[in-house]
Amino acid sequence: MSAPNKSYDPVEVEALKPEEIERMQSEALAAFAAATDLDELASAKTAHTGGTSPLALANREIGALPPHAKADAGKRVGQARGRVNQALKVRQEELEAERDARVLVEEAVDVTLPYDRVQAGARHPLTTLSERIEDVFVAMGYSVAEGPEVESEWLNFDALNIAPDHPARTMQDTFFVESAADGDEKQTGVVLRTHTSPVQIRSMLDREPPLYVICPGRVYRTDELDATHTPVFNQVELLAIDEGLTMADLKGTLDHMVRALFGEGMETRLRPNYFPFTEPSAEMDMVCYVCRGASVGNPDAPCRTCSSEGWIELGGCGMVNPRVLTACGVDPEKYSGFAFGFGIERMLMFRHNVEDMRDMVEGDVRFTRPFGMEI
Numbered sequence: 001m002s003a004p005n006k007s008y009d010p011v012e013v014e015a016l017k018p019e020e021i022e023r024m025q026s027e028a029l030a031a032f033a034a035a036t037d038l039d040e041l042a043s044a045k046t047a048h049t050g051g052t053s054p055l056a057l058a059n060r061e062i063g064a065l066p067p068h069a070k071a072d073a074g075k076r077v078g079q080a081r082g083r084v085n086q087a088l089k090v091r092q093e094e095l096e097a098e099r100d101a102r103v104l105v106e107e108a109v110d111v112t113l114p115y116d117r118v119q120a121g122a123r124h125p126l127t128t129l130s131e132r133i134e135d136v137f138v139a140m141g142y143s144v145a146e147g148p149e150v151e152s153e154w155l156n157f158d159a160l161n162i163a164p165d166h167p168a169r170t171m172q173d174t175f176f177v178e179s180a181a182d183g184d185e186k187q188t189g190v191v192l193r194t195h196t197s198p199v200q201i202r203s204m205l206d207r208e209p210p211l212y213v214i215c216p217g218r219v220y221r222t223d224e225l226d227a228t229h230t231p232v233f234n235q236v237e238l239l240a241i242d243e244g245l246t247m248a249d250l251k252g253t254l255d256h257m258v259r260a261l262f263g264e265g266m267e268t269r270l271r272p273n274y275f276p277f278t279e280p281s282a283e284m285d286m287v288c289y290v291c292r293g294a295s296v297g298n299p300d301a302p303c304r305t306c307s308s309e310g311w312i313e314l315g316g317c318g319m320v321n322p323r324v325l326t327a328c329g330v331d332p333e334k335y336s337g338f339a340f341g342f343g344i345e346r347m348l349m350f351r352h353n354v355e356d357m358r359d360m361v362e363g364d365v366r367f368t369r370p371f372g373m374e375i
């Protein structure tokens with residue numbers, strides 16, 4: 001058994017030698033300095049200040065030293081650990097400041113960037129024009145009436161005084177959905193409505209006069225799609241039934257409508273025409289809202305909108321034929337009425353100089369957008 005080592009020198013414990021402590025300290029400081037982000041610093045922290053770091057292990061050796069050597073070694077290790085912890089704290093603060101500065105730049109929101117990159121849509125001008133027309137009449141006390149687009153042949157033709165063998169049936173090229181059963185007189189076929197007049201018939205059958213209705217809607221005719229025709233188009237038709245209505249009321253209503261839609265000073269004229277459901281019937285024209293007639297006989301100032309005619313044809317109108325009133329259960333001795341109808345596409349064409357009807361049905365937003373979001 002060996003005698004106690006009275007002259008124990010802490011320097012002899014390898015881990016506690018001053019140059020070893022010095023080395024551990026400078027390795028720790030170098031590792032902290034080399035850490036370029038907080039993750040790297042966290043690993044360096046574990047390696048150089050954790051429970052198994054060289055300085056922590058050296059610290060444990062102190063306990064085994066004789067009392068007189070403890071203070072010296074303890075001071076040396078303690079100072080080294082203090083410096084290491086201080087360096088760690090400084091580097092930690094540096095890296096946190098760097099991170100905060102970087103986050104401010106990387107996650108910054110540029111409030112000056114344009115926010116409206118998404119193009120706003122627009123309503124289709126056929127819809128807005130049709131609603132505008134409805135508004136004019138609703139303001140006069142009319143109500144808006146709607147009906148089905150697949151319609152019975154009786155409501156689309158017969159009730160409007162267009163009997164099956166009436167030549168007027170060929171005036172409107174019809175899409176037939178179902179033909180009437182042969183030999184059954186009461187049976188009626190089914191068609192895609194060729195005008196919105198059947199809605200007027202439905203209104204008369206449903207309600208008691210006086211009756212003031214406006215019927216907007218989609219109608220169908222067997223036309224090819226080209227610059228001036230489309231097999232599906234929109235109409236607005238109007239019906240007024242009351243006691244004592246005359247052609248003067250019709251004319252006044254038309255004049256009011258064109259003024260409300262095209263501006264003060266506008267007027268209409270009526271030219272004789274034929275429709276089976278009105279008697280007398282007329283074609284209605286309005287003064288050209290561009291040249292107001294100034295282009296007529298004036299080759300120096302031609303007008304493209306009215307082809308220098310001074311008038312633009314709008315649609316058909318007339319006093320409701322008493323036969324139609326009778327078919328709908330309205331007493332023609334007591335009541336009279338007027339009706340008119342016109343195509344929205346045509347009106348849109350001359351109101352906005354749209355030259356090709358196909359633009360209205362193709363759904364290209366470049367056509368719709370300039371009309372905006374008018375509500």
Ligand code: PHE
Pocket residue numbers: 194195196197237275278315316317318339340341342
């Ligand atoms: N229904 C007719 C058409 O579509 C238009 C019209 C309506 C004519 C009312 C006169 C009176 O052609």
